[in-house]
Amino acid sequence: MARAIILMLDSFGVGAAADAEEFGDVGANTFGHIADACARGDADIGRKGPLHLPNLERLGLGLLAEASSGKRPPGFHFNGPAEALYGFAQELSRGKDTPSGHWEIAGVPVLFDWHYFPNRVPTFPTDFIAELVEKGNLPGILGDCHASGTEIIARLGAEHMQTGKPIVYTSADSVLQIAAHEESFGLDRLLKLSELARELLDQHGLRVGRVIARPFVGDHADNFKRTGNRRDYSVLPPAPTVLDKLVAAGGEVISIGKIADIYAHQGITQKVKASGNDAIFDATLDAIRTAPAQSVIFPNFVDFDMEYGHRRDVAGYARALEAFDRRLPELFAALQPGDRVFMAADHGCDPTWPGTDHTREYIPVICFGPDLKLPAAGGFIGRRDTFADIGQSIATHLGLPATDYGSSFL
Ligand SMILES: O=P(O)(O)O[C@H]1O[C@H](CO)[C@@H](O)[C@H]1O
Ligand SMILES: [Mn+2]
Numbered sequence: 001m002a003r004a005i006i007l008m009l010d011s012f013g014v015g016a017a018a019d020a021e022e023f024g025d026v027g028a029n030t031f032g033h034i035a036d037a038c039a040r041g042d043a044d045i046g047r048k049g050p051l052h053l054p055n056l057e058r059l060g061l062g063l064l065a066e067a068s069s070g071k072r073p074p075g076f077h078f079n080g081p082a083e084a085l086y087g088f089a090q091e092l093s094r095g096k097d098t099p100s101g102h103w104e105i106a107g108v109p110v111l112f113d114w115h116y117f118p119n120r121v122p123t124f125p126t127d128f129i130a131e132l133v134e135k136g137n138l139p140g141i142l143g144d145c146h147a148s149g150t151e152i153i154a155r156l157g158a159e160h161m162q163t164g165k166p167i168v169y170t171s172a173d174s175v176l177q178i179a180a181h182e183e184s185f186g187l188d189r190l191l192k193l194s195e196l197a198r199e200l201l202d203q204h205g206l207r208v209g210r211v212i213a214r215p216f217v218g219d220h221a222d223n224f225k226r227t228g229n230r231r232d233y234s235v236l237p238p239a240p241t242v243l244d245k246l247v248a249a250g251g252e253v254i255s256i257g258k259i260a261d262i263y264a265h266q267g268i269t270q271k272v273k274a275s276g277n278d279a280i281f282d283a284t285l286d287a288i289r290t291a292p293a294q295s296v297i298f299p300n301f302v303d304f305d306m307e308y309g310h311r312r313d314v315a316g317y318a319r320a321l322e323a324f325d326r327r328l329p330e331l332f333a334a335l336q337p338g339d340r341v342f343m344a345a346d347h348g349c350d351p352t353w354p355g356t357d358h359t360r361e362y363i364p365v366i367c368f369g370p371d372l373k374l375p376a377a378g379g380f381i382g383r384r385d386t387f388a389d390i391g392q393s394i395a396t397h398l399g400l401p402a403t404d405y406g407s408s409f410l
């Protein structure tokens with residue numbers, strides 16, 4: 001029975017990509033810089049000492065990071081042979097955003113330019129905001145700027161609760177985010193407003209990747225906290241992905257966490273709601289135990305990005321990686337013959353880098369399965385020219401029509 005499990009470690013980059021200069025990201029390295037900080041003793045909060053990822057290390061993580069960044073991360077001494085195919089990939093898509101990375105992994109790179117909002121105040125077009133205010137029955141909006149989502153709710157959350165004006169902001173990504181209080185503004189109202197924003201952007205011809213609803217709770221700047229009720233409203237991928245091809249062939253695609261939102265609910269047959277890396281890991285194990293042949297099981301481990309990368313929380317990122325690694329034996333035990341696990345990321349988000357945005361990096365590519373025969377010479381699959389090599393390998397494994405981009409490493 002053939003199945004594919006895609007473990008998306010959101011933002012886990014392994015060193016500046018060849019074109020990092022165009023993004024101001026020369027020298028960025030999410031994995032390498034976390035390992036450096038841990039080795040220096042600078043990430044001893046809730047954990048201690050060098051970064052310890054023994055399971056990922058045996059799958060080739062240290063080896064591939066040396067190949068992608070030119071430097072073996074400190075503490076990673078395993079010289080192989082790795083228990084997986086391992087390599088790293090360059091992104092073909094023009095943006096370093098989540099949809100571009102995800103769609104490319106599924107065989108569809110984004111070769112057009114998204115619309116980005118300029119880094120000035122106001123950031124959004126005035127006619128668009130006027131229409132949003134009118135059609136959304138709003139007293140106005142707050143924000144209208146670039147911001148980090150946690151900082152802006154601390155700064156404007158109280159005013160939002162007093163005035164009823166939602167907080168509308170963006171970042172270096174092609175996103176429009178709306179933060180509003182779950183109770184005082186109302187979750188349903190926020191979701192409807194986000195849908196309206198999506199429609200209006202499309203009508204205004206603004207090719208914005210996602211509108212993101214960011215509900216939060218709390219009653220004071222010190223305790224405002226975003227909840228798991230986040231929703232992303234994406235445009236459709238520009239061509240059928242390997243997920244669409246599997247669905248067309250009668251297979252199952254099981255989204256765990258925010259995957260369904262990222263693919264605009266296309267090429268998905270089951271949606272499992274889960275929030276937080278641990279709950280997502282649990283749901284992944286459940287799906288591995290029950291999914292039929294011809295399935296893709298696709299979780300996104302978003303905490304790496306949302307809770308630690310964007311927050312520039314190095315110790316938190318290290319803790320989350322170590323927690324993920326500790327749970328891998330549960331996954332190994334649940335796998336069945338014919339299963340192939342594809343471990344990847346969608347972009348970088350170096351927690352030591354200036355600002356709070358993503359970083360243009362290579363992603364790790366790791367593939368293993370209980371009955372996958374590894375070449376005697378070792379499983380290094382080199383530098384892949386596009387993330388789409390993963391989608392193409394999935395198409396090969398599941399016997400689906402080839403995707404337009406990528407070459408299979410299986
Ligand atoms: O700062 P927060 O609101 O977490 O926003 C981040 O999350 C967005 C979507 O992943 C990114 O575009 C980035 O701006
Ligand atoms: Mn992402």
Ligand SMILES: [Mn+2]
Nearest residue numbers: 305306310358
């Ligand atoms: Mn992100």
